[in-house]
Amino acid sequence: MTTPTLLPEGEPQAGGLRHGRPKYLEVRDLSVSFDGFLAVDNVNLNVMQGDLRFLIGPNGAGKTTVIDAITGLVPASGSVNHTGTEILGRKVHQIARLGVGRTFQTASVFENLSVLQNLDIAAGSGRGPLKMLRRRTSVEPAVEEALEIIGLEGAADKQAGILAHGQKQWLEIGMLLVQNSDVLLLDEPIAGMSQDERSETGELLRRIAASRITLVIEHDMDFVREYATSVSVLAAGKVLSEGSVAQVQADPKVQDVYLGTSGTSGTEGH
């Protein structure tokens, strides 16, 4: 099952890799304003390679906007540094080519194309014109490996539009893998999934996060407790607290935000 290129051995851990020179994503003073409203207010985040970081917070806290800003979708001020390269201010496709990949809350795969075609497109942003003008004759090794990792080997020729909801999310994660992203920004990957699909997704995250910089937006606190190696709490556009799940849950400021606004506490479910 283990494969050399996409899935090195290892488990994610708090603080990330302890050896070598780990890659990192450093967000400094990130601010996004919509017509004068500060959706993201001087956010600082530091995620290391090998850390499975969850970004949690009440609705409207600005979690998705943080990811939108990092990936160049909305203009922002501040700095986002990916292992020595400033990525803020670049175009969306340039940021993607620098190894920053994301998924969307609602899985957005190319529904009229097959699973294989979806992955092949994701793997190919570096292809030259001649290769683009030729047919896809073979399955690239990375694509084959990703199919296996996301458990869709049997569905390679299926149209992506008819996949089950969970499978679409996995396909998106597979697209990130073949895209060669070392920064994975996942926006509620388990929303709308069944319990089985959730635990499969959790295991998948664990396997791929060991060698990557991973930031996951999630609402489900049970899921966060089970899989997060570290957590950042965002509320009203600001980072409220950061640390392990236990540390964050013990933080009075966090309790205040969750308990003070709604009775659902941290475990609001779906």
Next chain:
Amino acid sequence: MKSLLHGRMGTAAGFTLGAVLLLGVAPAVLPAFNLALLGKFLCFAIVAVGIGLAWGRGGMLTLGQGVFFGLGAYIMAMHMKLADASLFGGSGVPDFMSLYGSGEVPGWWEPFRSPAVTLLAVVLVPGLVALVLGLAIFKRRVKGAYFAILSQALAAAFAVFLIGQQATTGGSNGLNGFRSFFGFDLKDPNNKLMLYMIAAIVLLLSLAAARQLMHSRLGELLVAVRDQEERVRFLGYDPATVKTVIYVVAAVLAGIAGALFVPLVGIISPADVGVIPSIAFLIGVAIGGRATLLGPVLGAVGVAAAQSSLSSTFPSFWVYFQGLLFVLVIGFMPGGLASLPALVRRRRRTPSAAATHEAAVEPAAAGAAAPSPAAPDPVSPTPAAPDPEARRKATTSEEVSR
């Protein structure tokens, strides 16, 4: 025939069949007049191949292909005018210039005296114009209706410009009265046959090229860009580049078609390149099935043939008929006539309830975005929305701040 066209052997067979019909049967069966007419339709079909790529596969509603058609046509017409003037008049000045202008050939006409320059320009000028336009439009993320309006405005402006230049472009009369084509006498029936053959061969070649493009990686990426342009950016592609490439291909095809139209029909005027002909190009494509390879070709030839036969019998009736056809196809068969077999198949399968769900999705590949049948998530699927988080169910009062 549709099932024949599957697989590599099927493709070769289909292509051969098309070649036999166009190059063998049609010239043998049709009288000279009808063959020339078919040649004209084939020019429209070449334009349609390009529109099928750009619109059907790429989602670019090219409402201004008349511009590129006109560029190719006028370049060819200028060359033929100059060649005629040298061959038959001796003066080297086209007849209409002595009538309406100073009797001198303007400087920008001169390069087209050379046959080689003309042939190159027929391809390069529409291609370059489309390249510059495409980059300017798509890099700025102009798309959808705005792109359509812009390209249509361009066609209108082009026609107005041509009409205004009576002395150098023939104004609303256009350029006509050609007598020779690269030294061949246009009155000779054999040369007319040759012109038809060239048009048929060019059509077959452009179909082969379009097929290769559709099945290439670029073709797959193009469909991805059509369906989810913003998503493609997050995979590291600039959709503007993909769209520009296809726009240029469509423009070059239109330019070549225009250049073939001139010797076949014997006239090019602003009425052949403005808004109305630009829309007419599109109607055939829509009716035939824009996302398929053969749909646009058959649609373009069919509509043009219907127009020429019906408009001679009921001159005022055709326009209404054309409009009605367009409305019916867009309203009830967005995939065009090419989607008819799939529709019929779906009808037939309906009794076997289990299979319907899958079957209903498959044919949608040809048409617009397929519905996502299995998604229990009610959230709208646009990834580009700046703040989808706000749309989640309201569980906290902070929601209000958005």
